[in-house]
Amino acid sequence: MEKRKIGVGFLGLGTVGSGVLEILQMNREQVTRRAGAEIEVRKILVRDPHKKRAVNVNNDLYTSDADEVLDHPEIDVVVEVMGGVDEAKKYVKKALQNKKYVITANKDLMATSGAELMLLAGEYERNIYYEASVGGGIPLIRPLKHSLSGNRISRIIGIINGTTNYILSKMSLENMDFETALAEAQEKGFAEQDPSNDLEGKDAGYKLCILAGLAFNSRVNYEDLYVDGINGIDKRDIAYARELGFTLKLLAIGEEIDGALAPRVHPALVPSTHPLAGVLFENNALYVTGNAVGEVMFFGPGAGALPTGSSIVADLLDVAHEMRCQEEGSVMELHFQDKTIISMDKLHSAFFLRLQAKDQPGVFASLATTFGNENVSLDMIIQKSSTEGQAEIVLVTHEVEEKNFNRAVDKIRDFSYVRRINSIFRVIKT
């Protein structure tokens, strides 16, 4: 058999791009065997071709002219690892129009323009691969597209932001407060100097758009999401939750209910025996419910040069397989439907609530009655020893309609014996 070659061009060569090159070098023999072809890097777009780099690459490969990659006649696959949206999108479009396969690690690009780019890929009979855009090295896109493709998926729950999961894990396991945990995450490189995109749930939201679009065969825009982060979360809540058998996580949830979607990102309690509770520190996971498989979870490192590179190399091997098949027009995501979005107050959730009240007779009864009147039934309730005539009460409800719970809380807030409602979290019981 003649030795086939697959030409690859890179857009960008930061952490992830360098990770891909490192894997292609360290596992060359195996990758060649599995691709059935040599993977040959032919051009790399960088800002400064003369900059000294850690990776071992022939200097002739560097260019600062994107067209040298996009118009290269012997480049079959373009690997986009430059980040950002506008420029990356322009280049990816041109690559597809030039009938090149595209692999991208770009979460923002796929969340904002994934559907458009996949339509374009279909038009030019190519495909766009994006395993690396969410969940780093964890196989998520491929299992949703292939392994679970015989299932109708009803729900996905992701822990898909490493920064917030690191902070919550530290707070939970070491009783750290939020500020200390954040500072440690920054020191260890798990949080950026400006961590707001992570803490406010935006990063998880973008990733949810990608995953929910695929899982529910629809398009999910960031504007459709309910997004709530973990900024300034109180370690007392984490301790109470543990006492009640729960662990606090920042969850990205997608759910299909009667043909409509409820995509949201918010902190929530999960039972401490739930597999998601064991996803610690910078790790990520996706928990999927399908109508045949039941519940499965994919767990692993959500970021990092080599893990994310591992996903890109897997995509490269898929491209190799696709090219060998010379099959055209296999973009599964083209068959999507637009689905209605369900507003949060129509959803059913269980809630955790912590409040400070005057320590006086009748408080429990009044709370229970108020909830009861709004059809909110209580599952657990604990009261901590009072100090200076003030008691701390923590309760967990059964699953209730969100608007009923909110109505009850609005009433409770006005009671004279209530000093303060400290915190409210949703609870995922199954």
Next chain:
Amino acid sequence: MEKRKIGVGFLGLGTVGSGVLEILQMNREQVTRRAGAEIEVRKILVRDPHKKRAVNVNNDLYTSDADEVLDHPEIDVVVEVMGGVDEAKKYVKKALQNKKYVITANKDLMATSGAELMLLAGEYERNIYYEASVGGGIPLIRPLKHSLSGNRISRIIGIINGTTNYILSKMSLENMDFETALAEAQEKGFAEQDPSNDLEGKDAGYKLCILAGLAFNSRVNYEDLYVDGINGIDKRDIAYARELGFTLKLLAIGEEIDGALAPRVHPALVPSTHPLAGVLFENNALYVTGNAVGEVMFFGPGAGALPTGSSIVADLLDVAHEMRCQEEGSVMELHFQDKTIISMDKLHSAFFLRLQAKDQPGVFASLATTFGNENVSLDMIIQKSSTEGQAEIVLVTHEVEEKNFNRAVDKIRDFSYVRRINSIFRVIKT
């Protein structure tokens, strides 16, 4: 585009086969769209064609003559869900020779004859799919073949037997003793009336042969394995382990060390914060270490009609894709190498040991000295309050060569102050 059809024949129609039919019916529209073709069941081999069945199938499809499936000109794919080795193997070989694709859920068949059948498939330019043969509904085979194909895998650790995991979970979470947990598992259908294949680690061993063969690109025979089960395990050990921060699991481990393999099945402790510790009850999981991705885990239901059916339907969709590509000879597993097997006493492990000793001065020092002389260093040690002059001592070592630990234990066993060595388990610390 003309409506294509894919003809399917079944060998057997027990729990799993019925699960496949149920999924094909309930998700028909989606499966057809993703296959790009109608999946049409054309013949089903059963022992008794006249038996009344729960599934909704045209009676004409049943046959008791295997050749009506294997020689059927319009059957492209044979789904083998009959179980057993000899007859199943004969039929699968004939199916491949008749140039049909084969999907099997048969763990025993794949563990004993997988390599031979895949060679045959390559010869006839077909392929054999076996996602359902291990881990029920959890995607394991496909991620190892595709998502992680850019990695060199150094270790896999599986919880791949639901019966034993159910028993150990009950013992750990509810402080149940072995016999009670086993009886409950039998009552709930998670253990068979004769549970010895599960309890002795044989079932996990067969599955490990399949997974290790694929992960390490080699052939692993059951006879190569070290296999130790959990029969009669003592709940005291589980309690002590928890006190030390560990959880007891029956693990199926495959490891490649300097080009040689160390495949084994035995109970072992894992840190209670380890993702494998959170795999509870009848669930299964595979924890994989690759040189690019780091560590990933796949979790889900390890058995059941619909979960296992979900894996078979995913294989059917792969066949559909393969047929559309009309690609030939893509059996990746053909490129395997035979690798040396490493004997257990050359492996490095940490150990948990519980013993009863006379409560007298110098016991700790004597133990520590004996271990030290064999280069076994201790990590943790606890002594429980003595009764009637007898003390219970539990210790955990650092990672040591197995033969050194065994030599130390042989000496300790002979000391006059040692009443009894109750239990020894390996500890997986990372």
